[in-house]
Amino acid sequence: MRLVYLSVWGTVLISYFLIARTQSLGQSLRHLLLWGLIIVGVAAGYGLWQDITQQNDVVVSGDGEVILRAGRNGHFHLGLEVNGTPVRFIIDTGASDLVLSQEDAARVGLDPQSLPYLGQARTANGIVGLARVTLDEVALLHDGLEIRDSNVPAFVNEGELDVSLLGMGYLRRYARIAIEGDRLILER
CATH class of the missing domain: 1.20.58 (Methane Monooxygenase Hydroxylase; Chain G, domain 1)
Structure with a gap:
């Protein structure tokens, strides 16, 4: 546009x-x-x-619902703080877990080069290695709403990944997940 x-x-x-x-x-x-x-x-x-x-794609309702608007590409994005560092995620209901790109992993204090990539995932780009990690804290801080999770299991992707993925392993922490047109609603 x-x-x-x-x-x-x-x-x-x-x-x-x-x-x-x-x-x-x-x-x-x-x-x-x-x-x-x-x-x-x-x-x-x-x-x-x-x-x-129109960059305000996240709205917090009075009931504590987090409402995401789809981006220009049709995907939902959410900024979270991981170990105190802002990370922009794409909501991926096809991903099993929270998956960090190597760049984001390094920014949040992990050393992607020293991680043991023992797992594998089938992606659109083929099979990639995965290293299991535990994140000290993942926090959604927006418009006075604070949702904090400690000791969050996640993976670091060994291959090329442009943006970190917020998959179902993390999204299951929400009581309600709904997609209504170009809006995704998360509620704890």
Whole structure:
């Protein structure tokens, strides 16, 4: 969507310079076209601004429900603190457990190079090694809501993983998990 807005902005700017330089058009027609382009540009800028600022994809209801909105790619993302370090997860109901990428594992204080990758998982990218770890704390801290879990079992993925996965092993800690359209609702 951003590419569309940026394309419209580019078209508006190029058109403005072309029309502003044209001497053969009548003054009234020229002003009409320029105002039309300004209006289209403002509309495109507003749409781009809405798209950029719509990053608040997590809402906490008054009942303590955590409501996630699907991202542009249709997936649900959730930021948690793991051992005090922010980690962005993708909700993956097809994953059995909480799985950290090697990069995130290193950021939360684990040494991915020294872990014993004794387990295996079948992924879309083939079979990868997994190392079982225990995380001291996993916390959801948002809008005054604090959900903290201690001694959380997890895995570190030995292969390529762009984003850490929040799988069913962790999601089962919630009393209710519901998907309603582009919203995922978690309730303790």
